[in-house]
Amino acid sequence: MSGAAGLRVVVIGGVAAGMSAASQAKRRMPEAEVIVLERGPFISYGACGMPYNLADPTRDMEDLVVLSPEHARTKRGIDVRLRHEVRSIDVAEKTVRVRDLDAGREETLAWDRLVIATGARPVVPPIPGRDLPGVFLLRELTHGVAIDRFVAERSPKKAVLVGGGYIGLEMAEGLRERGLEVHVVEMRDRVAAGFAAEPAAIAEKALARHGVTLSLGTRVESIEPSNGGLRVRTDHGAFDADLVLLSLGIRPNRELAEAAGIALGETGAIAVDDAQRTNVEHVFAAGDCAEARHRVTGKPAYVPLGPTANKQGKIAGANAVGADERFAGIVGTAAFKVFDVELARTGLTLEEAERAGFSAFESGSEHGTRGHGYPGGGRLHTTLVVEHRTGRLLGAQLAGDEGAAARVNVYAAALAAGATVHDIEGYDLAYAPPFAPVYDPILIAATVARKALDGRG
Numbered sequence: 157m158s159g160a161a162g163l164r165v166v167v168i169g170g171v172a173a174g175m176s177a178a179s180q181a182k183r184r185m186p187e188a189e190v191i192v193l194e195r196g197p198f199i200s201y202g203a204c205g206m207p208y209n210l211a212d213p214t215r216d217m218e219d220l221v222v223l224s225p226e227h228a229r230t231k232r233g234i235d236v237r238l239r240h241e242v243r244s245i246d247v248a249e250k251t252v253r254v255r256d257l258d259a260g261r262e263e264t265l266a267w268d269r270l271v272i273a274t275g276a277r278p279v280v281p282p283i284p285g286r287d288l289p290g291v292f293l294l295r296e297l298t299h300g301v302a303i304d305r306f307v308a309e310r311s312p313k314k315a316v317l318v319g320g321g322y323i324g325l326e327m328a329e330g331l332r333e334r335g336l337e338v339h340v341v342e343m344r345d346r347v348a349a350g351f352a353a354e355p356a357a358i359a360e361k362a363l364a365r366h367g368v369t370l371s372l373g374t375r376v377e378s379i380e381p382s383n384g385g386l387r388v389r390t391d392h393g394a395f396d397a398d399l400v401l402l403s404l405g406i407r408p409n410r411e412l413a414e415a416a417g418i419a420l421g422e423t424g425a426i427a428v429d430d431a432q433r434t435n436v437e438h439v440f441a442a443g444d445c446a447e448a449r450h451r452v453t454g455k456p457a458y459v460p461l462g463p464t465a466n467k468q469g470k471i472a473g474a475n476a477v478g479a480d481e482r483f484a485g486i487v488g489t490a491a492f493k494v495f496d497v498e499l500a501r502t503g504l505t506l507e508e509a510e511r512a513g514f515s516a517f518e519s520g521s522e523h524g525t526r527g528h529g530y531p532g533g534g535r536l537h538t539t540l541v542v543e544h545r546t547g548r549l550l551g552a553q554l555a556g557d558e559g560a561a562a563r564v565n566v567y568a569a570a571l572a573a574g575a576t577v578h579d580i581e582g583y584d585l586a587y588a589p590p591f592a593p594v595y596d597p598i599l600i601a602a603t604v605a606r607k608a609l610d611g612r613g
């Protein structure tokens with residue numbers, strides 16, 4: 157036991173999962189000593205807001221900080237140590253080796269309970285030129301601040317975004333709003349990974365309507381300095397840019413845990429049970445560094461998202477000081493917008509369902525979003541992934557002019573309940589012309605899928 161105050165909880169990482177864990181541990185056991193070690197200069201920020209803050213020069217990136225270190229210290233009694241990087245964990249001795257990056261000093265710090273909330277980092281392909289000035293990643297708040305400053309100070313004219321996932325597409329909008337010409341390069345044959353062909357095509361049309369050009373099936377080979385800017389060489393030609401963003405997905409920061417003998421799961425992230433315990437007693441993990449149980453497959457999955465990080469962190473912090481909380485699992489619900497269209501998904505894609513051993517089919521439908529004759533609104537496309545034998549819903553993807561993000565939550569709840577498309581057809585959903593037609597697109601999509609199931613599609 158370390159420290160006069162009693163139990164010492166050390167948390168590695170100070171963003172969504174880490175600060176949720178620290179706050180919860182301190183709230184449940186005020187006499188505990190709670191120390192957060194964060195290698196960066198910020199804690200507790202909403203990374204998800206960075207593309208939107210970038211779009212609007214009147215908004216400051218640092219406004220995304222939810223809780224300042226001073227507030228965490230004085231109001232919550234959490235000992236936050238910024239620019240402190242954990243170099244190793246000793247689970248036998250119950251210590252961490254930590255380096256104060258500013259002072260250049262290292263020390264050994266003892267813990268009674270450890271929460272690993274080290275998050276994830278961007279995948280950086282080994283392409284020549286990836287470290288050139290003007291080439292950016294977007295993960296940490298420092299990255300957002302750097303891009304914002306570069307746009308304000310250097311007035312770049314052209315951006316090439318490598319990767320057409322949700323962050324790439326949100327940034328296409330953000331940079332376009334700041335007046336840049338934007339070109340997206342994507343290796344696969346469509347944008348919006350995790351979405352079926354139709355929703356992806358809706359996103360691609362939105363990009364085109366807003367002047368964003370797109371190269372699909374194109375692989376970046378190198379980035380070179382050129383005429384004071386950059387030249388991005390691909391297997392299908394070269395593109396000039398003043399600013400390049402690499403957003404090619406993320407990897408869990410698992411190395412510290414792995415080196416300490418903490419077990420990784422089959423996804424490659426840290427394995428945890430539903431109490432956020434790792435295989436080592438008194439060591440917990442939460443957030444983007446950890447797995448979560450997928451409620452549709454019943455198996456561990458790696459779907460790194462904000463709400464999961466917050467919830468898992470809260471449970472890890474509570475359980476670190478003796479509570480017995482359980483994480484209910486995930487269904488992989490996510491939403492984003494590209495200019496004037498919304499995309500949202502939950503559950504499994506057809507590919508994921510087949511990989512998980514389901515015999516499934518995809519059912520598509522499209523419907524208006526408001527009551528007959530009511531002005532405004534638009535179209536919403538829904539793709540349902542349904543199990544052949546049972547009619548059980550396995551996944552849903554929505555894309556269109558409005559209401560995708562709100563409606564996906566109904567499907568998320570349906571997945572958690574193990575509902576069939578027949579069950580969903582019977583849902584009593586709200587109707588008023590400004591919000592929905594009398595048969596909501598959710599009900600229509602379920603009917604279309606049920607008819608296909610009955611062989612009447």
Ligand code: FAD
Binds near residue numbers: 193206240412443
């Ligand atoms: P992180 O945020 O990665 O934090 C981990 C922290 O640990 C980092 O600050 C890191 O410096 C620190 N750390 C790592 N190793 C060490 C070490 N050895 N010593 C000390 N400190 C260490 N999610 C959604 O659900 N919806 C969205 O719309 C959405 N949009 C996003 C947009 C962008 C641009 C980005 C980047 C992410 C978005 N996300 C979104 C994902 C969401 O931000 C993450 O799921 C969430 O931040 C994960 O929190 P975390 O605490 O697990 O990890």
